[in-house]
Structure formats: structure tokens, C-alpha cells
Amino acid sequence: MNKSNPDLFKLENMTWPEVENAIKKAECALIPIGSQEQHGPYIAESCDSRRAEKFAALLGDKLDPLALITPTVSYGISPHHMNFPGTITLSPQTLVSLLGDIVGSLHDHGLDRFVLINGHGGNDDTLGVAVDTIRTELPVRLLAFKYTSLAAEAIEAEVDSDFYGHACEREVSELMYMAPEIIRENRIEPGEEKKLLSFKQHPVNLGVDFDEYTENGALGDARQASREKGEKIVETALAEAEEIVRDFLQLELPDRN
Incomplete structure (x- = not known):
């Protein structure tokens, strides 16, 4: 990576000759995927997209020059948040088709390995379908993960709230480390949880x-969040992700002939 311009490996910041040259060295594209949905009264609705984008940038830096980063897919599967203003949801079919078009376009330009970096739990099932759909249509390798799933032990050690998972202590801690500008810290308050939340304790x-x-759209008590907790969670996930992606890059491409 050009340290004077840390975003140079992002496709949206590159000219076509720069992309043409970078693809000669790049072995994969990182595709950050998030959502446009409510995150309580104290986090901007770009939360999931911003976290995925920032994490992809950190991972891209670790992998440079082996990875390029696509523009963030800023919409996801969010029908369960539609009662809160500002949420925009895609159908699963739309997200699968969109990712297929992104992968297909970049495959035409010479890339054949793709890493889907997910910042929104509501996308998980659809990304599994996307991976299976795209890999049967194109001779490419795909890898998908929700990056916080790679830091389960760190989350267990750092998070003090009884409930977390949305506009929560964990997410706010991650944002304090990666994107503090989208937090309204003076508005942070505990989640106003209802009895039905007890179902979240079961699989x-x-x-x-x-x-x-x-x-209020929040879970747990984000007042317990800290930048230090976020750093431990993100850096743990980052180390795991780097190892996984480097192993992924060693896989042979599928034979579709």
C-alpha cells in the first residue's frame, strides 16, 4: 500500500490504469457488505456498512498488494427494522443478484477470488446462498464471514452487558475504535428491552x-462501551481474518470444464 495514500487500494479511489496495474498483483477482491438500518438513538444508520468498510480497509492493509477493495454494499436484509424510520431493506434475491453482478464484473477484469466481509447479522443466510449461487455460475472462489464471529472469545471477555448484538456495548466499542464520528455519545442510553427478548437466549x-x-432499537447497555474494548475485539478478528484469507488464497480455482 502507498502509505501516503492509505485508500489507494480501494477501487472507488483508483483510475482505470491504476486498477489495471494493481490487478496484476492482486489475488482477491474484498467486498464489504453492511446495511442501512436503525441503530438506536445514538448511532448513525450506516453503522454496519461503516464497520464492514473500515474492517475491510484494515484487512486490505495487512494483505497489500494481494487485495483490492470494492465499494461498500451499503444495503442489506433488514425487514425486521422497517418500523424504524430510515431503514432501507433489500430482498434476498436482490442482494444475491447484486453480488453476482459485482463478482462477474471483476471476474471479467481478471480477478477470481472474492472475500465477502459482512457487518450485518441479517445478511448471513443470504450470503450463504450468494456464495453457492455465484460459485455454480462462475469459475471463482468465494469466502464469506461476519467479521465479529472471528472474535467470539474476545467479545465474551470484553462485553459486560447481559444482552448485546445491536446498537450495543460491542458495536459502540468497535465504532469508538474504527469510526467514532458516527456515534452520538451524548445520547447513549440503555436498550429499552421487552419481554420477547428472552427468545434471543435460545438457538x-x-x-x-x-x-x-x-x-428504542438498542440492546444491552452501550454506556459500558470503550475504545479499548473495541480495539481488542477488532484486532482479534483482524488477525483471524488475515490468516483465513491467506489460506483461502492458496486454494486452487474450481475446474468448471
Whole structure:
């Protein structure tokens, strides 16, 4: 990476000759994926997209020159947040098609390995479908993960709230480390949780809207967040992600002939 311009490996900041030259060395594209949805009264609705984008930039720096970063996919699967103003949701079919078009375009330009970096839990199931759909249509390798899933032990050690997972102590801590500008720190308050939230303690899929879990759109107590907690969580996930992606780059491409 050009240290005087740390965003140079982002496609949106490059000219076509710069991309043409970078692809000669790059072995994969990182595709950050988030959402446009409510995150309580104290986090901007770009939360998931911003976290995925910032994490992708950190990972791209570790992998340079082996990775290019695409523009962030800033919309995701968010129907359960639609009762909060500002949320925009995609259908699963739309997200799968969009990712297929992104991968197909970059495959035409010479890339054949793609890493989907997810910042929104609501996208998980759809990204699994996307990976299987795209890999059957194109001779490419795909890897998808929600980056916080790579830091489960660090999260368990650092997070003090009984509940977390949305506009929570964990997310605010990550943002304090990666994107503090989207936090309204003077508005941070505990989640106004409802009885139905007890179902989240079990490995079940309960189809509900998020305002049935919490009045203000938040879980847990984000007042306990800190930059130090966020750094430990993000850096743990980053180390795991770098190792996984480097192993991924060693896989042979599928034979579709």
C-alpha cells in the first residue's frame, strides 16, 4: 500500500490504469457488505456498512498488494427494522443478484477470488446462498464471514452487558475504535428491552420485528462501551481474518470444464 495514500487500494479511489496495474498483483477482491438500518438513538444508520468498510480497509492493509477493495454494499436484509424510520431493506434475491453482478464484473477484469466481509447479522443466510449461487455460475472462489464471529472469545471477555448484538456495548466499542464520528455519545442510553427478548437466549429463529424486542432499537447497555474494548475485539478478528484469507488464497480455482 502507498502509505501516503492509505485508500489507494480501494477501487472507488483508483483510475482505470491504476486498477489495471494493481490487478496484476492482486489475488482477491474484498467486498464489504453492511446495511442501512436503525441503530438506536445514538448511532448513525450506516453503522454496519461503516464497520464492514473500515474492517475491510484494515484487512486490505495487512494483505497489500494481494487485495483490492470494492465499494461498500451499503444495503442489506433488514425487514425486521422497517418500523424504524430510515431503514432501507433489500430482498434476498436482490442482494444475491447484486453480488453476482459485482463478482462477474471483476471476474471479467481478471480477478477470481472474492472475500465477502459482512457487518450485518441479517445478511448471513443470504450470503450463504450468494456464495453457492455465484460459485455454480462462475469459475471463482468465494469466502464469506461476519467479521465479529472471528472474535467470539474476545467479545465474551470484553462485553459486560447481559444482552448485546445491536446498537450495543460491542458495536459502540468497535465504532469508538474504527469510526467514532458516527456515534452520538451524548445520547447513549440503555436498550429499552421487552419481554420477547428472552427468545434471543435460545438457538431459535423467531420471525419478529425488532421493535418487539426493544422500544428504542438498542440492546444491552452501550454506556459500558470503550475504545479499548473495541480495539481488542477488532484486532482479534483482524488477525483471524488475515490468516483465513491467506489460506483461502492458496486454494486452487474450481475446474468448471
